[in-house]
Amino acid sequence: MYAEPACDSSLSTPFAARWPIVPAQPDVREAAPRKPATRCSTCSLRGVCMPPDLTSTEFEQLDTVVLTTRNVHRGETLFRAHDAFQSLYAVRTGSFKTVVMHRDGREQVTGFQIPGEPLGLDGICSGTHSCDAIALEDSTVCIMPFGQLESFCRESRRMQRHLYQLMSGEIVRESSLMMLLGTMTAEQRLAAFLLDLAERFQARGYSGAQFNLKMSREEIGCFLGMKLETVSRMFSRFQREGLVEPNGKQIRIVDVEGLARV
Amino acid sequence: MYAEPACDSSLSTPFAARWPIVPAQPDVREAAPRKPATRCSTCSLRGVCMPPDLTSTEFEQLDTVVLTTRNVHRGETLFRAHDAFQSLYAVRTGSFKTVVMHRDGREQVTGFQIPGEPLGLDGICSGTHSCDAIALEDSTVCIMPFGQLESFCRESRRMQRHLYQLMSGEIVRESSLMMLLGTMTAEQRLAAFLLDLAERFQARGYSGAQFNLKMSREEIGCFLGMKLETVSRMFSRFQREGLVEPNGKQIRIVDVEGLARV
DNA sequence: CGGTGGATTGACGGATGTCAACGAGTGTGG
DNA sequence: CCACACTCGTTGACATCCGTCAATCCACCG
Structure with missing residues (x-):
């Protein structure tokens, strides 16, 4: 990652x-x-x-x-x-x-x-x-x-x-x-997850706007308490809404504020 | 409690x-x-x-x-x-x-x-x-x-x-x-919650089979990631199934193994 | 080239949230 | 003592989010 x-x-x-x-x-x-x-x-x-x-x-x-x-x-x-x-x-x-x-x-x-x-x-x-x-x-x-x-x-x-x-x-x-698991919708969970990752990468001198997920959709889902299909759907939704540009495991965050507002 | x-x-x-x-x-x-x-x-x-x-x-x-x-x-x-x-x-x-x-x-x-x-x-x-x-x-x-x-x-x-x-x-x-929050159904969460409480009471010399919940249904729900109505429904279900006898905040656990099997 | 695993997308159903009504219990003030 | 307000718990009807199942696509690799 x-x-x-x-x-x-x-x-x-x-x-x-x-x-x-x-x-x-x-x-x-x-x-x-x-x-x-x-x-x-x-x-x-x-x-x-x-x-x-x-x-x-x-x-x-x-x-x-x-x-x-x-x-x-x-x-x-x-x-x-x-x-x-x-x-x-x-x-x-x-x-x-x-x-x-x-x-x-x-x-x-x-x-x-x-x-x-x-x-x-x-x-x-x-x-x-x-x-x-x-x-x-x-x-x-x-x-x-x-x-x-x-x-x-x-x-x-x-x-x-x-x-x-x-x-x-x-x-x-x-x-x-x-x-996150107790109160958020699937959409909010994924947004929070991406923002958290971005922040941690940035704190280490990496780009927070673009990174490579080393974990599968299934592993993300298992972390966020949802099924891999839901993870995939949410990624697609974010793409439609112009928030992130997912390309398989390669993720580019386009609109940080938008993600935070979800 | x-x-x-x-x-x-x-x-x-x-x-x-x-x-x-x-x-x-x-x-x-x-x-x-x-x-x-x-x-x-x-x-x-x-x-x-x-x-x-x-x-x-x-x-x-x-x-x-x-x-x-x-x-x-x-x-x-x-x-x-x-x-x-x-x-x-x-x-x-x-x-x-x-x-x-x-x-x-x-x-x-x-x-x-x-x-x-x-x-x-x-x-x-x-x-x-x-x-x-x-x-x-x-x-x-x-x-x-x-x-x-x-x-x-x-x-x-x-x-x-x-x-x-x-x-x-x-x-x-x-x-x-x-x-619990990521993988269990509402029913399983409440069962796990009751068993956990029972165990902790017992470890302190109280009865693990019968205790008094000091928290409201809403607080339980907020802990278990569900709504108070769902908590209430699950209590009713457990009662129908002969697993616990809830009496408002007074709880008696009838069938520990049954609860664990849920 | 085909096989494999991961990702995406659609259709459908079920678990749980939402809204509402109602009852029990409790405290307060007349 | 009763009337009243208020909170909490229970239950029902309905809506919705997300899980389930299935088909397809794609990248990778032998």
Whole structure:
């Protein structure tokens, strides 16, 4: 999932480390490819991931916490529901969806994550993940072993505060999704979804007016609580009304105010 | 909101403090009635609010953090959206709803809180609350000034972990509500709602089979993403099917398995 | 070239919203 | 004590949004 014109390559592998692959740490489910991480202190996403006011000492400590990254291919899972919780993750490149599943097969996509956004916060509560995190495209995440992160947060007030804010932000995000699912029409949901995505892309230096959806209509519907046919119809309606120009997965937002008014 | 036969009185005012009212700490919005708190170390709800394995030293420290309680009358707000965030709260007696509101007047109830459950976690993220917390009946909360709580969490590993778990639990709770709103029929939502409430009451020593809803049909509907008439119809249907016996706000669950099968 | 999966569009039906009437319960004031 | 207003809950009739089912189209790929 990236914006056009894609500055993807620059953000994809900031200070791209072509270092030799390090022996993988023990992993519960699979021997996933891991690589030493680029240092947080020099990462181009640090402004998105990390508090703005960390001292250089704190960045040095942080670099000892975030030691590795992991590649996840399109369609593969970073973690699954019921996996033991060990680490938090930050999307470095690519994108993910998180899915909660009911025993009867009902699925709900609870979020789409793009670079700089956290993954895994659901696992802290019970020590076990409660959702699947699935890559929408070939992606990379930074791995933050939670035990070490906790230790660091006891030493650094700023980092401690940051982690609380991250989690609280997730709570607020989900609240507004509940509002979306509980009170809005299908048309309003899709409009809100597109505006939210646009804003998040823009905050990362991508174009907010034109971007590429890495998720299918079905996945969008599963996130917005509607069927894929309805998603498709709403896209068509927006096109008729001159609000967006959808071209398959390529989306151009023509009239932001119009979308907001829906 | 309490169970029948109400053991309400025992849980209502555990070790009820009839101490003189302490000079209220400065409060942004109102001079709310505050009283010194019963000590966490001797509170009958401590098993619900706090980690099970705190040492006595930690409880002593905790007692210096949770110094005051506050009464909130039915219909009044504990905090409002846009209020400055200062403290986390734990419901001690009574019950609350949290409501997020859109500028156009759309409202969504994001949760109902009963004794032992946290309030205010939404405020950490931006330093400003993002929802209203409104008492459904005359209620009491324990006040945990966030700055002091943070300090305590840097000293106590267990307390630090507990706060992370609390927040993560809220994230997971909201995820399952998204699933409810996104994938379930009106009938299934109401069934899930009743079962969830029953479980929470039971975990607090109340009856899970019979309880008293303090919220109106409209508030239930606003929480479950449906209209009050639909809530009412679903209650009637459950009654016809012999699953619950609703008597206004008094609810008796007759067939738990049947409700779960819906 | 055909097979496959995703997207689009149409026709139809059902779940739920909307509007309205009515009854029960409660508080208030004469 | 009663009359009254008011809120809340229930129920019915009808409308509508969206889900379901099906056909078609398109891009991609072996």
